[in-house]
Amino acid sequence: MTHTSRKTLLLTPGPLTVSDRVRGAMMRDWGARDPAFVALTRRVIDGLLRISGADARHAAIPLQGSGTFAVEAMLRACGAGPGKTLILVNGAYGRRMADICRTAGLAHDVHEMPEDQPVDPAALRALLGARSDLSRVAVVHCETTSGLLNPIEQIAGTCHAAGRALLIDAMSSFGALPVDINALNATAIAASSNKCLQGVPGIGFVLCRRDALVGGGPVVLDLAAQLRGFDTDGQWRFTPPTHVVAALAEALDELADEGGSAARLARYRRNVAVLSQGMRALGFVTLLPDAVQAPIIVSFREPEEAWFDFQRFYDGLDQRGFMIYAGKMRALRSFRVGAIGQVFPEDMERFLEAVKAVIAELRATG
Numbered sequence: 001m002t003h004t005s006r007k008t009l010l011l012t013p014g015p016l017t018v019s020d021r022v023r024g025a026m027m028r029d030w031g032a033r034d035p036a037f038v039a040l041t042r043r044v045i046d047g048l049l050r051i052s053g054a055d056a057r058h059a060a061i062p063l064q065g066s067g068t069f070a071v072e073a074m075l076r077a078c079g080a081g082p083g084k085t086l087i088l089v090n091g092a093y094g095r096r097m098a099d100i101c102r103t104a105g106l107a108h109d110v111h112e113m114p115e116d117q118p119v120d121p122a123a124l125r126a127l128l129g130a131r132s133d134l135s136r137v138a139v140v141h142c143e144t145t146s147g148l149l150n151p152i153e154q155i156a157g158t159c160h161a162a163g164r165a166l167l168i169d170a171m172s173s174f175g176a177l178p179v180d181i182n183a184l185n186a187t188a189i190a191a192s193s194n195k196c197l198q199g200v201p202g203i204g205f206v207l208c209r210r211d212a213l214v215g216g217g218p219v220v221l222d223l224a225a226q227l228r229g230f231d232t233d234g235q236w237r238f239t240p241p242t243h244v245v246a247a248l249a250e251a252l253d254e255l256a257d258e259g260g261s262a263a264r265l266a267r268y269r270r271n272v273a274v275l276s277q278g279m280r281a282l283g284f285v286t287l288l289p290d291a292v293q294a295p296i297i298v299s300f301r302e303p304e305e306a307w308f309d310f311q312r313f314y315d316g317l318d319q320r321g322f323m324i325y326a327g328k329m330r331a332l333r334s335f336r337v338g339a340i341g342q343v344f345p346e347d348m349e350r351f352l353e354a355v356k357a358v359i360a361e362l363r364a365t366g
């Protein structure tokens with residue numbers, strides 16, 4: 001097969017392998033100002049509101065760009081009031097929120113913990129009790145750096161009890177793990193089209209309290225201005241990624257047809273169980289204890305034996321139709337394998353067979 005016709009399964013943190021159904025939704029061209037496209041945008045906005053438990057106090061605001069565009073828009077719009085934002089950091093995406101606040105001149109403090117340890121709600125409670133200047137808390141739900149799951153319900157309960165606003169980067173969890181803006185009393189949530197919603201890349205979005213859009217941003221990331229557009233004439237302010245919107249609308253229908261987020265989460269959990277158990281049987285070590293492992297992406301320690309070379313391992317899997325991801329944890333040499341997207345336990349079984357074959361090849365030729 002040629003490289004272009006070959007079907008590679010992306011076992012990465014996004015973009016992901018999407019279904020033919022979602023890919024097929026991009027085969028039509030749309031006029032950006034046409035009523036049909038305005039209706040399509042509305043369908044996406046309503047779908048996002050529905051699956052996040054939102055009510056009339058909330059808005060869903062899609063933006064052109066990748067997920068980080070939405071995180072920056074959220075921090076600039078909702079992280080600008082009096083007091084500081086406390087950023088809880090246990091991975092690269094938490095550090096990125098701190099970078100955004102620093103660059104944007106937003107008052108913030110960073111509370112950093114090791115990359116393999118979830119946020120401790122008791123420590124957060126103590127910190128918030130001691131520091132009245134911390135008006136808001138920002139946290140990453142699933143730290144895709146490692147695959148670590150932060151205890152969002154407990155963090156949210158702690159923030160609510162302490163009367164602090166909560167901003168969540170739910171990029172790699174939204175659509176699968178429960179992220180209910182009302183149940184969490186969250187002020188804002190940022191996510192994107194191309195992770196657990198199983199759309200294609202190109203849209204980030206912020207779900208938020210309408211009364212929380214207090215800050216401005218650069219013109220292109222101004223959430224309040226974009227919300228005014230959607231509220232008044234249903235239009236995007238700048239050229240919308242029309243085909244990506246169409247794919248996301250289809251992906252939201254597909255999610256409902258699968259049985260909603262709970263069914264998708266159950267599938268991802270099965271994927272991770274097959275993957276982790278199978279890789280352990282082949283001698284690999286997972287970097288996180290199962291108790292804090294999110295059912296999204298798994299980090300494995302690089303074997304220290306002489307045969308292992310990440311590039312050759314990667315290439316061998318790529319030749320067999322699987323794309324894995326380099327590691328991102330600071331302290332350890334590792335690689336990651338994603339369990340999200342249009343991927344099923346049978347795919348994980350096939351992946352394990354491929355890993356076995358690549359190990360044999362590398363041992364024989366190393």
Ligand SMILES: *Cc1c(COP(=O)(O)O)cnc(C)c1O
Pocket residue numbers: 013014066067068069071093140142143144169170171172192
């Ligand atoms: C993917 C991801 C992002 C956004 O990354 P982009 O490359 O901008 O799409 C942000 N936070 C987390 C936790 C992510 O997994």
